[in-house]
Amino acid sequence: NSKSLQTFDKEDDSDRAALSGDLRAARQVVTTGCNIDERGTNGFTAVMEAARLGHIDILTFLLTSGASANVINFEGRKAPSCSASSADPSRKVLLAFDANVELGDVNGQAPLMVAVKLGSVEVAKLLIESSPNSSHAMNKEGDNVLGIVAYNGQLEIVRLLLNCDLKVNLSNGGATTPLMLAAAQGHAEIINALLDNGAWNGHTALTFAAESGQVEAAGVLLEGGAQVNTRGVDSAPLTPAVQRDHVEMIKLLLVHSANVNLRDSDGDSALHEAVYSRSVECARALIQSD
Incomplete structure (x- = not known):
């Protein structure tokens, strides 16, 4: 059995050091032939943990050693989603190594959808700039990104999305458009922005x-x-x-x-x-x- 870099239940100083940001220890563990993409008891791979904790050196080392940025954990999340609330450098490293910003989790949620639900404006900006097509993402319930941010009142993200040539009248699974959602929540500025961009x-x-x-x-x-x-x-x-x-x-x-x-x-x-x-x-x- 190959050893996992992401093991929590073993008394192994090298594994713990790797997860705590010790680059030298991480290199030592990887060279022993471990399964670099194996998920630990919490369902996270080493890349996910490094992204979540903001260990940029470890994250870069793992990705250059062949680790995947697109493995899905037990909750259906992957590294870009795990980093949605951490520092910008983690996300930039993931995107530089071709983390698929349009790939949905088990609920059909692309990282951009996770970012807007968390209210992470800077993350949303980064994801939209990296892949404008991610703004067209929908989950299994038919919710779309513009509808979510219109409902949440996230004006800055609404404006970003409206620059991505979106269908402004695209309804969700309940046949409700972004304008209706903004109206129900009383987001007057978002209503204005949607009307200016052709909302019915x-x-x-x-x-x-x-x-x-x-x-x-x-x-x-x-x-x-x-x-x-x-x-x-x-x-x-x-x-x-x-x-x-x-x-x-x-x-x-x-x-x-x-x-x-x-x-x-x-x-x-x-x-x-x-x-x-x-x-x-x-x-x-x-x-x-x-």
Whole structure:
């Protein structure tokens, strides 16, 4: 049996020294004929550990000795993902040795998706610059990178992605576009950026904002031409605002000529919904506008 560089359960000073950043010890262990890509008891290879811990000399030595930057651990992660929260030099070394920045893990998540979920702006920049195609990554659930960052409110990454010739209206597995996700979370600046890059601004994103009570986001959408009186599957945006007692949202929609008499799929008007909800403030806003 070949010896692993990545063994934790053996009383071996050389292995422990290699993992702690001792380059001389690492060289000694590698020359004994160990399996350089073997995963340890935690599922990590030596390259993954070196990347995670920021041991640049060890990382470079392992890669030049033939170690792979693309081995997947027990959790479905690989070295670029392991380094997503460590120092930049680790990631640059991995990319220099052709770490595949577009290769997904067992959940279909490319390193860029992991980076944006962690909020690592600098990592995302590096990955996008190294491989613009990585911005098109999707996971098994159909989530795409632009949708994730739009939902998270990561404006800087949104702007980077929009420079990569992305399909700005690409929906996720739930048929939700990045604009809808940004609207639901109230990220007004991201909404503006998406609209400037051709995002469809019909009634659905406005409905998302109305449901969530995101007044500023709704205002941006309305100024951008959102359709206030178009009915979706169930209703126009005014109805969910009334159902959720978002009085300021109701007032905003009414200022933009929302039709208080438009009926939903059940035949109810917005005033009916206010009565059902026993909301005096909503009813007052609707009556005063009529």
